[in-house]
Amino acid sequence: MEGREGKDIENNEGGAMAMPVAVGGEEEGEGRGVMERNGVGGGGSGFFYEEEDKEMGMREPLLRRRTMNTTSQLAIVGANVSPIESLDYEIVENDLYKQDWRSRRKVQIFQYVVLKWTLALLIGLGTGLVGFFNNLAVENIAGFKLLLTNNLMLKERYREAFLAYAGCNLVLAAAAAALCAYVAPAAAGSGIPEVKAYLNGVDAHSILAPSTLFVKIFGSIGGVAAGFVLGKEGPMVHTGACIANLLGQGGSRKYHLTWTWLRYFKNDRDRRDLITCGAAAGVAAAFRAPVGGVLFALEEAASWWRSALLWRTFFTTAVVAVTLRAFIEYCRSGKCGLFGEGGLIMFDLSSTATSYRTPDLIAVIVLGVIGGIFGSLYNFLVDKVLRTYSIINEKGAPFKILLTVTISLLTSCCSYGLPWLAKCTRCPLDLDQCPTIGRSGNFKNFQCPPGHYNDLASLFLNTNDDAIRNLFSSGTDNEFYISTLFVFFAAIYFLGIVTYGIAVPSGLFIPVILAGASYGRLVGTILGPMCALDKGLFALLGAASFLGGTMRMTVSVCVILLELTNDLLMLPLVMLVLLVSKTVADSFNRGVYDQIVTMKGLPYMEAHAEPYMRNLVAGDVVSGPLITFSGVEKVGNIVHALRLTGHNGFPVVDEPPFSDAPELCGLVLRSHLLVLLKGRRFTKDRVLTGPAEVFRRFGAFDFAKAGSGKGVKLQDLDINGEEMEMYVDIHPITNRSPYTVVETMSLAKAAVLFRELGLRHLCVVPKTPGRPPIVGILTRHDFMPEHILGLFPQFKHHM
């Protein structure tokens, strides 16, 4: 399916609105059992699939193809199994589950608990290890590159220095882009939006696959070392989630690394918990902020939360912190090459005085307001650039690499070229070492004579971490000129926007912090003596305002900054600036991760129901007729239905003679049906075989959810013609307690129910007696604004 209809996307990209996500994903095998559906506006039934992402990890839903012919298309729908899959957090309470639960002994429960915590430990260890390795590699590669450039500069071989610098960047960038483009396109970008969507119940294909993990780690190292204005923090979150997924699946079956006794975790609920831990561990490893990691998972990543999970997440991040600390202790002895000075070290601001007066507060508020405006502008521009890039990335892997290389050249030119504009400054007298010798440090010599430094080069010709440290440094109020800060701010703001979207793993935290810090320091320097606050503190507040303006996180950013800078006394100011900038930015647009989720066409369920949903009832958005199964169904009918539709859940209706009147027995899942059919135990007559037969034939975990793309597939079945005429009793695998709503239930309330309980299917039952016992099934897509407003355009003005 890959690559088909790739062109359609361009038609859509021109549209003024964000892609109609839910509509696009409507028939992605969501299993409402609906064979026919009115098209949006038009009368035809549409079907869609989402093209697998070839461009920088983004998935763009294809335009809905309209046909007036509703039935001829049905055969194709079954084939179009979409790469987006909804997750199901409901416990499938069928006979098998109950049997399993009854037979589960205390030993098994103990085993489960021990495994759960062991996995948390392993996720912490793994993420900590990867975080350390990532930093070690970046510091060494980037350090080597910068030392080489520096040495050539010292010999006044400026042209060769540029060629060495740009060449290294180019090679690293091309390598990272090639990895991304050819091995795992899903690894491009930040990964936080995808993790967020996963935790909301949308599994984008291969987003947590082992190959994605591999590319994410090495692509990120390449990208950061190549001097791009991007961070390793977002990718670390994605990496943590991938590690959690890998461990939770018991390793990769594809690479023959399995751990079969992890069967307890073969369901969406336990996997979700693990991935939440992984995301938290990622932030903890990226920023060495264990509490910040927990809060990030809580505030930004997770859609559901419970107290027990808080504790487990906290444990995971604690393990990350301890792991990192152990490695850093080891490296302190100098065994890690160029690592040790830069990377993973806190930005220590503790010497800053933090007494402030009313004028300072006003300055901080103004800083927050402007930061909020810049932040929302950043989101707006990132969105525009992403949409443009996706057209280029669309065209294939070589174009992705070409784009990356172009941006790399642009970045190199800026980094190397702009410092020539700055004038040389005499070193302050009270310093031991100026210009700094070696890789990191505040004062870069660049083209200046000895005893002088180039302040713009001190920012540009450094790793991003070191540049931030320079900007945050306190007691260095006169180190940077206003013009320097202005040039740096403008360049970084611009480069950050054009960099996100290229085919390398790229986090948004560092570009935003970098731009924010230079903006804050610029404001602080302009205010000069009017404001008593330290310029380093201004840089920190500027970074906070940009983070609040783009990511719209408050508590977690606050704690992360706290843990980064190790100074609690500035907490009130950071809180103030975050609140102001978030409020300002929220009046313009949404957070950058939400924007990207929407743009990628991931059907994200918001926590609240939209107001217009109160004017609709659940019955308004379902449409019939349904595909339902009898409790004892003919094999042929099941196979036919599975083949014709991509639905994942089918209502089971008991009819006479098995009940007095037709009544809803429950809901059966496609995956369970496939396993049952694969067992090939059919009966000639339409009789109840009961659960005992199934218990004999299947183990408790045969029906557990397989890893993505691993379960029994329709084409795996080999059922002959005779068997097609036989019957199978699907009662034992039917979920007897599906959640139901009455068709007259307000759609808003149904949406709240759906979202709060993390459902995949919600059965709609009739209000009045004497009708078939089920009206339809609501799925995630039915609650998407695009779908509803397509059916009821009159509510558009309520948006």
Next chain:
Amino acid sequence: MEGREGKDIENNEGGAMAMPVAVGGEEEGEGRGVMERNGVGGGGSGFFYEEEDKEMGMREPLLRRRTMNTTSQLAIVGANVSPIESLDYEIVENDLYKQDWRSRRKVQIFQYVVLKWTLALLIGLGTGLVGFFNNLAVENIAGFKLLLTNNLMLKERYREAFLAYAGCNLVLAAAAAALCAYVAPAAAGSGIPEVKAYLNGVDAHSILAPSTLFVKIFGSIGGVAAGFVLGKEGPMVHTGACIANLLGQGGSRKYHLTWTWLRYFKNDRDRRDLITCGAAAGVAAAFRAPVGGVLFALEEAASWWRSALLWRTFFTTAVVAVTLRAFIEYCRSGKCGLFGEGGLIMFDLSSTATSYRTPDLIAVIVLGVIGGIFGSLYNFLVDKVLRTYSIINEKGAPFKILLTVTISLLTSCCSYGLPWLAKCTRCPLDLDQCPTIGRSGNFKNFQCPPGHYNDLASLFLNTNDDAIRNLFSSGTDNEFYISTLFVFFAAIYFLGIVTYGIAVPSGLFIPVILAGASYGRLVGTILGPMCALDKGLFALLGAASFLGGTMRMTVSVCVILLELTNDLLMLPLVMLVLLVSKTVADSFNRGVYDQIVTMKGLPYMEAHAEPYMRNLVAGDVVSGPLITFSGVEKVGNIVHALRLTGHNGFPVVDEPPFSDAPELCGLVLRSHLLVLLKGRRFTKDRVLTGPAEVFRRFGAFDFAKAGSGKGVKLQDLDINGEEMEMYVDIHPITNRSPYTVVETMSLAKAAVLFRELGLRHLCVVPKTPGRPPIVGILTRHDFMPEHILGLFPQFKHHM
């Protein structure tokens, strides 16, 4: 109803098990519309009410009275409106709501948002102000008392010193107890369990009333100043919640302080949000820990959470932090009497070295294990003491005061008597001031000659805050003898246990921190040179282990300790010790707040369903017959039903001629019926009057939830005999979209639905057609283990 049957409680107290809470509260007006119900075990229908608390804010459910006569008792049930009320977070989507929503203009939505944030601001300001006032008063009163004692000691008038010390304590304790016993019994104790229960959906009567707020503030000042081993932190949380409730209700109608345009907030959902903010603000004010406050609200207090609330809570705690800071700045000039040195100041540990080796880690783990054991023992003993005290407090207000006075004398004797056991120590030479002159400080002279200090007196004859600061102080490894620390630890551990439960507002944080810190320092001193860690750090870790062991909070305790001590570098150790102690303690019993919630008979809904619920279906725990209303019902029937039952919700069933067959129209609330009946617009015939009539007669907010005990009551209605025979159309006030489950739905899933959506009533509908359209209503009490295990004793072994 107050005081009736007060004796019954004693019979019950002797029972080995915790009170059968839910059973006790079964008919507390929960509105399942059930007129008759099989008793637990017995065949009779029981009815119950809960006696209003007269003893230290605890409410003990009365024993269920069994009668074989089911009907003669029904008349009384209506009168027994219980002081516990469930909250309803469901949006009542009736015609009125929809009409109101349609007519709501953008201006009103804007108004709502502005008000919401204004309220958050006011809650923050109010809580900050109270927090400051509390500290100011305590520091001045306790300071005066200690100075007086100290001066008498210096003159060697030891007997008079004791009399002055114990006398001051006694007067303060008696005053606080009298306030509690006579004005607001609900103000006694910590208040955190009640706030936690409120946020779970259980409103214990008058727990957030203005009188409770008043007593909580002044009682807490008295209690802390009286030298009890109790804290002001728990009461501050309760105070914050009370302030939030007061502001959210638009002031107190009783005291004619109303703010009528707060009508938007007259519902349980908005009130819950405000009270969450208030609880967070309380912690923030108590510990000056804004981030800790947010996390406390999240981890311990709140049962539901959403991202938007996180932000608002964060704003509130930021306001608290700024308010406190402003006051402290003001006090720095010495205008606040004895305030300034003690109270509200962080325990600054930043000079502590935090490098550690493997043996140190082992020491820390052992510390955590023993701390966890001590913590769970603490919970166990507190529970036993509380149960004993409740018998005494039962007997009436004078007994409450007597108990408080006894404990006060005991505390005074310990504090003044035990230091005589300690030997005098020569002051270290390098100190400016030893023994400390004035109120606070490390070194107390007590009976020692000049140039010497009594280390036990330095801990006992200080405020609790100063004692903690002394224990946490770093670089003072030899200040305290092992014997001193042992005596202090034993005394504080014991006093802390016997103090919680007396009739004064008493927090658990400080006693636990105090005992934990002395324990930690004791262990550190015993280990001596074997462990390189500072003794102050050991004290901190000991405090963390005790907090983890009693309260079972992890992330929030961690952050609170961080914010208290302002040292991020010890974070991994604190995390480790918390994780260890919580794990150890969890294997013995539950957290102290959960214990108290259970003991008070508050029907708390856990987030997870108990395993045995999977073997039951929703229909198993409801019992009929129901009281249902027709869509157009005879007034007399409604009045009769309201009088006969205490139920709060009644199903409305449409019957021919208004529908083809009987069908469930929705659910109508008692409070709405009362307002409608008070309007006295009835019709002679059974006709639909439609919503227009109701809109004409009532404003949008006439049906909004009134403050506790403020709404229309049954006795307020004056309906004459003729009107009783008339009809009223209750369709416009019927919630058309109640959540429903099918009777065969697994009880576990119904419980999850109930809990996750914060419902008060859950309608159970029949599975098979041809039966009445509703089987029963599930309420909070139906999900309580006591109720279910009473009906199905065979599941008891699954517990």
